[in-house]
Amino acid sequence: MPAQTLPQLPTDQSIRRGVLRCGINYYMSVTDQYTGQADITMVLKGTPGADIPGADAYTPDAEFLARMGVSPQPDGYLSRRDGALVARMEAAPVYRSEVLDSLLLYAFGKMSATNAPQALIISGDIDPVEIKKKMDIFSMLVPRINPEASGQDLYRWTATPAPxxxxxxxxxxxxxxxxxxxxxxxxxxxxxxxxxxxxxxxxxxxxxxxxxxxxxxxxxxxxxxxxxxxxxxxxxxxxxxxxxxxxxxxxxxxxxxxxxxxxxxxxxxxxxxxxxxxxxxxxxxxxxxxxxxxxxxxxxxxxxxxxxxxxxxxxxxxxxxxxxxxxxxxxxxxxxxxxxxxxxxxxxxxxxxxxxxxxxxxxxxxxxxxxxxxxxxxxxxxVKPEKDYSWRAADSLGLEPENLKKARIKSEKPEPVSGGMLWTFSNGIRVIFKPIKGSGSFSYALQMNGGLAQIPGLKEGEGGYIADMFTLYDAGGLRAPVFRDMLEAAGIKMDARVDLGNTIIEGSAPSKRLGLLLKTLVSISNERKPNVNCFEAYSRNAALARPTLEQRLESLIAPSFVYTDAKLPGALQPDTQAKAERLFEDRFSHVNDGVLIICGDLDEGYVKKLLLRYLGGFRTMKLPSASKKAVHYRSLSGSTSYAEEGYGKRGIYILLDADYPFTASNYLCGFAAREAVRRALIKELGAKGYNVDVQVKGMAKPQERLRMFISCRTDDMDADLRSDLSSARKALSRLAGTPVEKQDMDMWRTLTEHRMKASLGTREGMMETLLARYANGKDLSSRYGENLKELGADKVEAMLKALTQGGRIEYIIP
Incomplete structure (x- = not known):
């Protein structure tokens, strides 16, 4: 078919587009990602390689946008492309009707100052019919936009022979x-x-x-x-x-x-x-x-x-x-x-x-x-390579367990957290199955009680490497690289996660690969061999490892905690692989001390059939043997400041830490507290060009704690980071003493409810919820509707006060 006759691609039905009477192009999409929020974007189009007409009109009013609760990107509210300007107003709190109206009026005011081709894009929790009415009214304020020149493609490819x-x-x-x-x-x-x-x-x-x-x-x-x-x-x-x-x-x-x-x-x-x-x-x-x-x-x-x-x-x-x-x-x-x-x-x-x-x-x-x-x-x-670069998808028959014992279902009942099924088999292994249709794949997790605390002689920072040792096993008669290639070629992801009290083998796979996954798990649980050559290669790479910024701050707030899961530089030991093997062997010797979770696009009958075939291949014991071990944990109190390069982008980073019960109610309250902190810091630092992000995490072990990680990033090399850190401190202090407004509390409650529903509707969200329940004993979802109704401003205010008065690490990356 000649190139010029290729058909046009269809437009996503979720996107509405058109041209307003003033000539501005508009695009709208309704999403349920975040209740009460929307992204509003203005685009000014010029000619590549030339000055953009009317560019000055797009100069952002940073103080106004910060007052509206809109955070800039690290490079500011306005980004320049070759021949175009893009002004983003992301995560705008449009649940406040005055914010939506103000931002639309602001956008049309900016666009009215130039007659160059422009577009307005709105995506989020919006009513497109009502917004279209508002745009029609506001567009009357805009002079007619010049139609875009069409027909001639100004681009010319020019090769560069010299590197x-x-x-x-x-x-x-x-x-x-x-x-x-x-x-x-x-x-x-x-x-x-x-x-x-x-x-x-x-x-x-x-x-x-x-x-x-x-x-x-x-x-x-x-x-x-x-x-x-x-x-x-x-x-x-x-x-x-x-x-x-x-x-x-x-x-x-x-x-x-x-x-x-x-x-x-x-x-x-x-x-x-x-x-x-x-x-x-x-x-x-x-x-x-x-x-x-x-x-x-x-x-x-x-x-x-x-x-x-x-x-x-x-x-x-x-x-x-x-x-x-x-x-x-x-x-x-x-x-x-x-x-x-x-x-x-x-x-x-x-x-x-x-x-x-x-x-x-x-x-x-x-x-x-x-x-x-x-x-x-x-x-x-x-020189043509002699090596075979294929995925070396070896015959998986070597993984087929021999002399399998048959397991039968001893009991089955509804699983209360997921609404799925909980099956207990005759060998004591429990399986949770939750069907979620539509993706052609599933997620899984084999959770076994006992983790880093069961490893004697573990060095500080060494624990972060233990899980990776699982990828260095020969299994099923295959060398480790071939074994991993076999899994990847089959579309199977399989990794380990090892924390203080749990060893978890988890990943995802195509629905048709459930049988291969189960026999792979049985095979590697019974017959595996640490590959020393792979460990040597891993050690060379590990010398370059560095923790994430959040892990870096967590290591500073609890400096003496041996069982951190961060990969600290230099912490990998010559016997780390041997330590990991002792842990994995101990865990795999009694798989019934835990639970197998399967969640995704699978038929229940098909799942049962394969479980009955393969579960008898796991080793079990009559009594779970994982013992609880007293773990020393001390978190710093007060505030400590650092300035250090190499762990992330330029900006201000703050970790707040408080001794706080990790309950389902407090888990939900954390979402509201996050929104309160984010909005307060946007008002304080947004006009100065800082992109603000806030995350909250609850800890169940070794102590119940609440942590909030705040990042304020900027590309502005003239920003006074130390002075702005002082401003952030004052904003947090004011917030802790300010009552929460009812309108905000109502919206945060609605937003949290929506996020919980959305999360529980995905495989990933459901898996994390089930692991929180069965690995850490925290049921975060069963009564979330009732807990949200009971969530009041007093609880949010108490949480904010505890966080701002607890331990704090302040971290500047210049």
Whole structure:
């Protein structure tokens, strides 16, 4: 079919669009992500490479927006693109009618100051009919917008034969390899070509990551992260860009660049084999189906509408992409051939190339970096690799348990938290099954009592590495890498989570793979062997590990706590793998001391049939043997401040910690307290350019505590962080002494109820709720409706007072 006759893609039915009488384009989408909130976005369109007419009109009134409860992004309320301005008012509290009216009036006032092409995008908890009426009225204030020039595509692809090399400073050594290519012609943007090439980019990421990980491991090059990003035609008016990132150490920077070059060149020159392509695609399939089943967020809808207005990108949803991804009309061999054409067109040795090296040692200069990269590329392009890069999807028959004992269902009854079923089998194993239809997959968790507290001689920070040891087992007659490949090719995710009192094997899988999952769990619980070579490679990578910012603050608030699950640098020990094996062996010796949770798109009869077949293969004991161990835990009181680089983006971060009962009522109250703190800090810091985010977490073990993590990020290098931290302190102090208004309390109660309903309707939310009940003994959902009715302003005020008067870590990243 000639390119010009390709049909246009359908518009997502959740998106309403049109043109107001003044010429402003509008887009609206109704979502139930957050009750009472909406994202309102203005877009001003100019010509790439030229000044934007009327740009000054979009200068934000930061104080007004902060008063309205709207937080800026880290780069401010206004972001500049080549030829466009985007002004975001995210998470606006539109449950207050005066806020919605004020923001709409503000938006139309800004847009009335220029006659350049503009769009207004509103996504969230809105009444589109009422908003359209308001827009029709406000649009009378706007002079007629000039119609957008059409027909001529001003973009021209210009190849760059000479590479660009950037050597940067910093603390985190990394190599970035970026190739540019021509964008999709404008008349093709709303056709299947845009989505098909999006799919090719996702497949390229999957296959490249798999190859690159193997190549780096075989070369002995440590890496903290392998990343891939694509700036597609829907993201900017310019060239497409594809970037590969490897974070390593300073000693291996140039070697990492050489390996990236060789791996890219090999894919471009020789392509991938059909088995490798189809197995990689199989590994992606569950995620594609799960993504299509999820509701887009307000931000996703907004970004899609921005791309449509600015660049003509499709407004079709994830289901349309899934339809093209899962299309069976094209044979695997033809699809592999088409993918190889796509892969061959991306890297062009030194043409259209930008190389970036961060935290560069003195021994590496630009000439040497380019020479090593070019050498690797030449080698990869002329020497065909002998290794098999497929997912090595070995025959899973080796996982089939021998001489299985038959288990029978001893009792069955409704499970009160989920509304599903609780089955107890003759060997004592309990199984919770909750069907949630629609995704073609399911989530699971094998929870076993006993965790880090059962490991003698554990060093501080070592506990964060224990769970990862589960990925380093040979199992079912397969070496660890082959075993993990087998799972990935089948679309099965399987990881461990080990905390103070629990060992949990969890993940997800396609619905048709339940049998394979169960026999895999039985096999690895009975016959596994720690792979020493894999541990050595893991140790090299672990030397680059660093905790998340939240984990860093938690380690500061409780500095003597041995059983933290943060991966602290240098805490991995030579015998960590042996310690983990002793724990896993002990837990797997009595699987009946816990519960197996299965939640997702499965038929009850099918689940029962497979459970009866495989559950007898687990080892059990008559009496649970996990013993409770007294654990020393001390959290700091008072306030402590730090200034430190390397753990996150520039900004102010605060951890509040209080000795507070972790009850279902307080769990719900935490949502309201979070909204109160967020709004107070937006009013205080929003006008100064800080993006405010607040998260609340309850702790059940070793002590019941409440924690609030506050992040205030900014890209403004002129911001006075210490002075603004003082302002944040004062805002928190004022908040603790200010009564909560009834209107806010009513909305927070409604918002919390909606979030609970939405969470319990998803596999992920249901799994976490069930694990809270059966792993930590906290039923957070059964009576949430009644608890919400009893939730009053006095409880929120008491929680805020406890948090602001408890322990505090203040952390500045300059």
């Amino acid at each position: 660009k090399i950037e050597l940067r400073g910093g603390k985190n050594p990394a190599v970035e390899v970026q190739y540019a290519s021509a964008r999709i012609p404008s008349h093709m943007m709303n056709t299947a070509q845009a989505l098909v090439t999006d799919i090719f980019a996702l497949e390229f990421r999957q296959l490249l990551r798999h190859r690159l990980e193997r190549d780096l491991l075989e070369e002995g090059i440590p890496f903290r992260e392998i990343g891939f990003s694509a700036r597609r035609s829907a993201d900017s008016p310019g060239d497409e860009q594809y970037t590969v990132l490897v974070e390593t150490d300073a000693a291996h920077l140039e070697e990492a660049g050489r390996v990236i070059a060789s791996t890219l060149a090999s894919m471009a020159a020789f392509g991938v084999q059909e088995d490798e392509f189809t197995q990689g695609k199989d590994a992606m399939t569950p995620g594609m189906y799960a993504g299509a089943a999820q509701k887009p967020t307000n931000r996703e809808y907004t970004d899609r509408c921005i791309a449509s207005f600015l660049y003509g990108a499709p407004l079709s949803g994830r289901k349309e992409m899934l339809r093209l991804f899962a299309l069976k009309e094209v044979s695997d061999s033809v699809e592999t051939h088409l993918f190889n054409q796509f892969a061959a067109a991306l890297p062009q040795q030194l043409s259209n190339l930008t190389l970036r090296y961060s935290a560069v040692p003195d021994s590496l200069d630009s000439d040497r970096a380019l020479f090593r990269y070019n050498l690797g590329y030449l080698w990869g392009s002329v």
